[in-house]
Amino acid sequence: xxxxxxxxxxxxxxxxxxxxxxxxxxxxxxxxxxxxxxxxxxxxxxxxxxxxxxxxxxxxxxxxxxxxxxxxxxxxxxxxxxxxxxxxxxxxxxxxxxxxxxxxxxxxxxxxxxxxxxxxxxxxxxxxxxxxxxxxxxxxxxxxxxxxxxxxxxxxxxxxxxxxxxxxxxxxxxxxxxxxxxxxxxxxxxxxxxxxxxxxxxxxxxxxxxxxxxxxxxxxxxxxxxxxxxxxxxxxxxxxxxxxxxxxxxxxxxxx
Amino acid sequence: xxxxxxxxxxxxxxxxxxxxxxxxxxxxxxxxxxxxxxxxxxxxxxxxxxxxxxxxxxxxxxxxxxxxxxxxxxxxxxxxxxxxxxxxxxxxxxxxxxxxxxxxxxxxxxxxxxxxxxxxxxxxxxxxxxxxxxxxxxxxxxxxxxxxxxxxxxxxxxxxxxxxxxxxxxxxxxxxxxxxxxxxxxxxxxxxxxxxxxxxxxxxxxxxxxxxxxxxxxxxxxxxxxxxxxxxxxxxxxxxxxxxxxxxxxxxxxxxxxxxxxxxxxxxxxxxxxxxxxxxxxxxxxxxxxxxxxxxxxxxx
Numbered sequence: 001x002x003x004x005x006x007x008x009x010x011x012x013x014x015x016x017x018x019x020x021x022x023x024x025x026x027x028x029x030x031x032x033x034x035x036x037x038x039x040x041x042x043x044x045x046x047x048x049x050x051x052x053x054x055x056x057x058x059x060x061x062x063x064x065x066x067x068x069x070x071x072x073x074x075x076x077x078x079x080x081x082x083x084x085x086x087x088x089x090x091x092x093x094x095x096x097x098x099x100x101x102x103x104x105x106x107x108x109x110x111x112x113x114x115x116x117x118x119x120x121x122x123x124x125x126x127x128x129x130x131x132x133x134x135x136x137x138x139x140x141x142x143x144x145x146x147x148x149x150x151x152x153x154x155x156x157x158x159x160x161x162x163x164x165x166x167x168x169x170x171x172x173x174x175x176x177x178x179x180x181x182x183x184x185x186x187x188x189x190x191x192x193x194x195x196x197x198x199x200x201x202x203x204x205x206x207x208x209x210x211x212x213x214x215x216x217x218x219x220x221x222x223x224x225x226x227x228x229x230x231x232x233x234x235x236x237x238x239x240x241x242x243x244x245x246x247x248x249x250x251x252x253x254x255x256x
Numbered sequence: 257x258x259x260x261x262x263x264x265x266x267x268x269x270x271x272x273x274x275x276x277x278x279x280x281x282x283x284x285x286x287x288x289x290x291x292x293x294x295x296x297x298x299x300x301x302x303x304x305x306x307x308x309x310x311x312x313x314x315x316x317x318x319x320x321x322x323x324x325x326x327x328x329x330x331x332x333x334x335x336x337x338x339x340x341x342x343x344x345x346x347x348x349x350x351x352x353x354x355x356x357x358x359x360x361x362x363x364x365x366x367x368x369x370x371x372x373x374x375x376x377x378x379x380x381x382x383x384x385x386x387x388x389x390x391x392x393x394x395x396x397x398x399x400x401x402x403x404x405x406x407x408x409x410x411x412x413x414x415x416x417x418x419x420x421x422x423x424x425x426x427x428x429x430x431x432x433x434x435x436x437x438x439x440x441x442x443x444x445x446x447x448x449x450x451x452x453x454x455x456x457x458x459x460x461x462x463x464x465x466x467x468x469x470x471x472x473x474x475x476x477x478x479x480x481x482x483x484x485x486x487x488x489x490x491x492x493x494x495x496x497x498x499x500x501x502x503x504x505x506x507x508x509x510x511x512x513x514x515x516x517x518x519x520x521x522x523x524x525x526x527x528x529x530x531x532x533x534x535x536x537x538x539x540x541x542x543x544x545x546x547x548x549x550x551x552x553x554x555x556x557x
Contacts (some may be wrong), residue, residue: 001318002317002318002319002449002451002458003314003317003451003458005451005453005454036313036314038313038314038458040451040454040456041456042312043312043313043460044312044313044314044315044460045313075453075454077314077451077453077458079314205310205313205315205327205330206315206316206325206327207316208316208318208323208520209519209520209522210279210280210316210516210517210519210520211278211279211280211282211315211316211325211327212279212280212281212282212283212286212301213282213330215280215282215283215285215286216285217283217285218285219285219289220280220283220285220286220287220288220289222280222286245282245283246309247309247310247330248307248308248309248310248330248331248332248333249282249283249301249330249331249332250307250332250333250336
């Protein structure tokens with residue numbers, strides 16, 4: 001499959017460094033799946049879906065900056081949807097997200113609510129200026145917000161919101177955010193790891209399961225095709241939260 | 257079931273189906289997974305003397321009958337790779353370290369510094385400036401690089417050749433003169449794809465290498481020509497996806513076969529191919545040795 005040409009329909013600013021791009025086609029993704037977005041002449045980068053036809057992007061490097069330079073009417077190439085997304089289970093679900101990682105969870109929550117699930121959310125941001133998708137989450141059900149600086153909701157990391165919740169009330173927990181935030185949550189909720197699905201990030205090069213750049217120690221799990229959604233009990237026994245490999249393949253610290 | 261165990265290119269292998277270079281070979285864990293899935297040996301991602309991030313994306317394009325790639329030799333450098341090899345060697349199958357450089361002494365330095373069961377010299381990557389086929393298309397350079405690595409190491413040295421040349425046998429003979437223990441043929445065919453919506457070449461590097469079923473007939477021809485002229489074993493690679501492909505490659509003269517792009521289907525390909533090969537030998541009452549080079553004239557007469 002060659003990249004599918006897609007015209008950007010609309011660009012919306014969500015926060016100072018976060019924008020949502022609405023594309024001219026619905027690739028019928030499952031929340032948690034991703035698409036390789038080709039910014040022609042620059043690079044091809046993996047992006048989570050924040051809706052059936054939207055991606056929500058944080059500007060972090062050259063490629064995302066180049067994408068930010070594209071407005072409505074400009075085009076990108078798309079390869080996807082790729083990977084394994086979240087699987088809805090049970091009746092009551094909890095979404096736990098941090099920063100731009102809340103994007104696929106908003107999409108998941110809307111599908112869940114539409115299918116009759118009871119949805120609650122715990123979301124963390126640096127400050128109230130970084131908050132995204134508050135309306136979308138609040139429309140789903142109970143929403144607890146934390147901010148690092150205390151400018152909104154509970155002051156502290158996302159995990160400081162856990163005390164407001166009884167995790168035994170939920171049949172399934174869905175997690176997405178910066179690696180250290182997810183690691184913090186997984187470490188504090190080990191007894192729930194078997195019902196926690198986490199959408200993680202690794203350096204993807206081929207996004208087809210053959211180059212090996214995203215393989216997770218110690219089992220060599222290919223995150224680009226066997227993930228990016230992985231059960232937390234499996235992550236707890238892996239390199240996740242401890243180290244990650246970069247573009248050269250050498251190990252480095254986990255960001256965030 | 258007939259034994260698939262063989263001695264090829266200086267290595268004892270449980271079966272002749274190996275993981276090709278550049279496929280799931282960045283980490284020791286993924287190499288171990290290939291071994292657990294049934295690979296008779298594994299070749300690592302190519303490592304050089306300096307860390308490289310590789311080319312910008314897209315790094316792959318699916319095309320009819322195969323895959324185009326231009327990864328750009330991303331690697332952490334040999335200085336940061338021994339741990340991955342050591343981890344891979346825990347799998348107990350031979351681990352062949354693929355190495356690249358831009359001159360003989362650079363290859364030799366890497367070979368001196370790494371411990372592996374064998375080396376495979378990447379003289380054939382078609383899309384990295386100053387490396388791979390930019391050296392590997394000159395017989396005198398193939399010979400001198402091979403000789404330098406042989407002098408620097410005491411394990412088998414395999415030389416992987418490029419098909420992007422008028423006469424691959426000339427390159428094979430050069431590697432043999434340099435002391436190679438085996439030839440690996442072929443690397444990818446230099447190729448490109450263009451996005452017709454905009455005119456942009458799709459690969460970030462513009463050019464890449466074509467692999468997959470589309471190149472198998474080229475690989476079979478190269479292996480046949482090489483096996484007919486060389487004294488050293490030839491390891492066949494290029495578009496092998498099924499056990500039938502492996503049989504064909506071995507009949508062309510391959511002592512062992514490497515599998516790469518077929519891993520798009522997952523790790524199950526190793527067992528599919530070895531099981532099919534084993535059943536074929538049983539049905540034909542043949543050994544691997546009988547099969548090897550059967551298409552060559554002498555055996556058919």
